[in-house]
Amino acid sequence: MSDYRWCHGPRCHKSHTQDRIRGVKGSKVLRTRKIPQTQWNSNTQWSHFCSQGCWNDFAFEHWNEFIALHPRTEALETPIEVEVIKHPEHTNEYGWTRKAWTEKKINEVDNTQQNN
Numbered sequence: 001m002s003d004y005r006w007c008h009g010p011r012c013h014k015s016h017t018q019d020r021i022r023g024v025k026g027s028k029v030l031r032t033r034k035i036p037q038t039q040w041n042s043n044t045q046w047s048h049f050c051s052q053g054c055w056n057d058f059a060f061e062h063w064n065e066f067i068a069l070h071p072r073t074e075a076l077e078t079p080i081e082v083e084v085i086k087h088p089e090h091t092n093e094y095g096w097t098r099k100a101w102t103e104k105k106i107n108e109v110d111n112t113q114q115n116n
């Protein structure tokens, strides 16, 4: 298997690391990293990016294009029910007392069947 991709980080070739040095004396360069395609990075961003830094650089440079591709024109909503649970004052075995308190527990509701 010799399946590779070049790192898509726009500044990958600007990082001063030994493994990026290529060429002969007098005409040396820092080169974009080559990323071997493996079962571990296939279908992840790590098949196209050599590091978190390169992934971040790419995202910062192209975020407006991603938003143009995937616009959000309205808010998303998760159906919930709010359960009010009243907890009474409680003293534990060490003598510490917790005052009574009210918990608002959020439970997600599956409304998929109501929409049919």
Ligand SMILES: [Zn+2]
Binding pocket: 007, 008, 009, 012, 033, 049, 050, 051, 054
């Ligand atoms: Zn990179």
